[in-house]
Amino acid sequence: MEAFPILTLVTVAPLVGAGLIMFTARRRPGLVRGIATAVTGFSLLGSLWIFFAYDSSIGGYQFYAKYPLVPALGISFEVGVDGISLLLVLLTALIIFTGVFASWTIHVRNQEFYALLLTLVTGVFGVFVTLDLFVFFLFYELAVLPMYLLIGIWGTSAQVRPRGIFAWAIRETGLGSKEYAAMKLTLYLLLGSAFILVGILALYFAGGAGSFSLLDLEEAGFDPGLQRWVFLALYVGFGTLAGIWPLHTWSPDGHASAPTAVSMLHAGVLMKLGAYGIVRIAMGLLPEGTLDWVWLVGTIACINIVYGAFSAMAQTDLKYVVAYSSVSHMGIVLLGAATLTEAGLNGSVFQMFAHGIMTGLFFAIVGLVYEKSHTREILRMGGFGRRMPGVAAAFTIGGLSSLGLPGLSGFIAEILTFFGAWQSSYHWWLFPAVAGTFLTAIYILRVAKQIFWGPLDEGEHSHLPDAEGPEWVSLVVLSGVLILFGVLPALAIAPVDSATVALLDRLGVLP
């Protein structure tokens, strides 16, 4: 595998694309889109190749490569994928490839937009493939920071003003405006990174091997007292990005204000970065810390599931519904991980993928609907199914996956997580989890009915075309993936299982 550094190429291709766009494509939006399509297409093909070439019967880190960067400090560019990151690399590639098409209609500074978007994606790929914690952190920041500009410049402010008894106080803060959202998101995530940095440095120094390599640190065997607080620091740090309750309020605002592709990427992939960090670093390196704190992780995850679903139910802005549904679904991811069972952990990773795809699909649809009807307010829509049957079908597929209908990816993730919850030491986790899928059904069906069913207001929405041209790409690809992995889950579960068993083995909880 040394021969062809496919992982590195997949990772840096978007960054190269960003460079090309900045230097060669000034005022040529067609060329900008062409370059973006080419590099993300390359990454997609590469990750598909990796996905199918990965040998799950061997497991472990494959496509491994290591290039020393700062030998004195034990920093190197070390890459490799196991079953977990494998799936997430594919997810990232799918989302960004379709995201490029979903941003087709961005005309304002389209050069800078695509450059930032692609830079961000390199950060995401980097986080998933790197095995060196120092480089990991660099990529992590690279993935988070462009968000500020992307939302602040290309975002849209919500039309729905705050309501409720605190509305007067909230209006003052500018809640709902894109500037507020960008600032809130960035500050939150930077606060999270501070926790992560502290945790990583503690591990580096306590490890004593003078190395940031994950592989070296796995061997280190940390002091239980240290594990206790480092786990908590990492959990809070990564958890912020994963949208754990009560640190989640950046995400609805952020996702609702961001432009389509950024929402897709952020809810679809970046939130998984947080969950991935918890599974890979916090749980992978700190077995005793994990055992100390799973009760907290799982309990908060349960709150996420139910609270997110309830909050989604009350929203009247379509984007906020989807955003809160992410808060709810990320709960499934973390709950699955907290069960410390094979089924649960597989469910968790599968949910990272499944939720990534379906929320990407949702945001793509919201973007389309907004572009055509110029409203995000659910109550002002109705009967769109007649004019945009394709969009309605895609929304239905995503929605049914989200409420866990068998045959779609969401079901596999949820059922595995449920079985894991039963097997865990905390049986009661099952109940909020199952209740969450019930509540999901309520808000998803309500939205589907309100937007796509019922009579069409011919006056207000007289011109309402179905998806056209490049807009089909994200709808078809993403809903196809939801069905494919729902019908053939073994495609993903085989590699994931090889990685989760290894992880559970390290945690010493394998029966």
Next chain:
Amino acid sequence: MVHLIWPIPALPLAGTLILVFFGRRLGARAHWVAVPSVGLAFVVALAAFLRVWRDGETFTGPLLDWIIAGDFRAPVTVQLDQLSAVMLLVVTGVGFLIHVYSIGYMHGDPGYPRFFAYLTLFVFSMVMLVLAGNFLLLYVFWEAVGLCSYLLIGFWYTRPAAADAGKKAFIVNRVGDFGFALGVMLLWVSLGTLEYDEVFAQAWALPTGTATAIALLLFAGACGKSAQLPLHTWLPDAMEGPTPVSALIHAATMVTAGVYMVARAHVLFERSGVALEVVAWVGILTALFAASIGLVQNDIKRILAYSTISQLGYMFAGVGVGAYAAGIYHLVTHAFFKALLFLAAGSIIHALGGEQDIRRMGGLARRLPVTTLTFLVAAVAIAGIPPFAGFFSKDEILAAAWASGHLGVYALGLLGAAFTAFYIFRLVFLAFFGPSRLDAEAARHLHESPPVMTIPLGFLAVLSAIGGVWGLPGEHGTPIARFLDPVLPHGEAALGPGTGPLLMAVAVATALGGILAAWRMYLRRPVPAERLGVPSNRLHVLLLGKYYVDELYDALFVRPLVAVSEWCARVFDLGVIDGLVNGAADLVGRWSSVLRRVQTGLVMNYALSMLVGAVILLGLLVRWR
């Protein structure tokens, strides 16, 4: 044997896929794909049934592994035995007839190919549901048929009522499925397997409490799917779907899945004992409850919907008192006569250009002879008049209730039977006989349906008429009970000598009494048109309001849920969490504007503060020493 099994689901699935991808191109020719795919599936199912019937050959085996995650394995196991063979025949046979009927009924609908795509998808899912050889697969297709139901109820999605009904069906079913999922999970935790044969072999080792919990949780799912109390509210609304859908999904097949499931898992219910009693009582109470609502409804499809709920209640009562074969037999005969009732009702609606209110019908017999005749056959069958099919199956259930000592169930069942005879003949008399109350427009539109619709009616009428042969009491129970014996063991009904004929006589007398009452009230001295359906007393109001269950649920569940969600989203999320966050930001802002004043930019001020600081530090140092 496998080569006789896989085509049964594969054919309708292939039909669905062709319709999904090429439906738009096929347009009005969509039935050329759908009807043969289901028809061929029926032929194969018939061949498979004959194999099982003649040779007693059954098959259980995995087709492939679906999910494997550690000790959690989910193979796609199919099981073809006597029970699933009977169900397959019903699903594909009735399904085929209804597909043919739909060619006429749905003719010219803009969603024609979409309709057949959903309908074949339903047949595929239902076939897989009855073929499933483990609980996970059962659950998967349990949900899948629910999806088809949702899509087909909301088929005319631009109608707000249809959109609401689809949503309601899905959500109410979700409540039951919540229990079903927990039951499956509890089963897996207790036994470590979900395969039918392994579960039923080990079920006797389960503690009674666990078995009761599992059985009741599974039954919650059955209550949702089969519209039993307290989850029955979705089925009457589901009548917003096209009539063939009501016939196939909401009468003949999908709603009987709960009965099938309880019969299939009867070992678990027997292990519990209590659970079986619960099934019997929920069933018979639902039967009576729904029949009483049916007495006063005026929408032809709603009457039939409450009738379906009621008849499903009889089936549950049957399996609940241990007469599994009788319950399944009633399922089969009900599939014939209720599908027929719905299709004939559809023929009326078609003929009247959409009119569904029996108060605005009357005297249709002269103009719609085939529809009237077939409807009458079905009405006699459901009312329980020998020798029509419904008589034998319902009588089996009531006799089993009597024989097993469930006298309360028997008495309520008999009362329900009287109600049944009354409401169905009220419908018959008001719609087909007496003076015409049609408005001029409908009267002009009036015509008998085309052969493509009436021929399926004829087939179903024959089945409703002669379906009783399987239920003729014999030396060792009815033929169907003997056939199902390997799967559903039937205890010898310990009826005393002569009790059987006596019970039959009582049942026939009850049914005739109901018919007579309807005749006296609606035909002999017809109620004036303007007074039809006008409530005359409080009981009537209560029945017309369907006992106000929907209103009760709205107050008990819907409003509190909405309130909680409002609280989460507006009060807690915006108020408390964001309040703290924004408050923190505000605090930082305020403090920094205070501290900013210190930065005056005057060097003298800075020098002064340095001096003060140095003095303090020095002082501290000196003290420390």
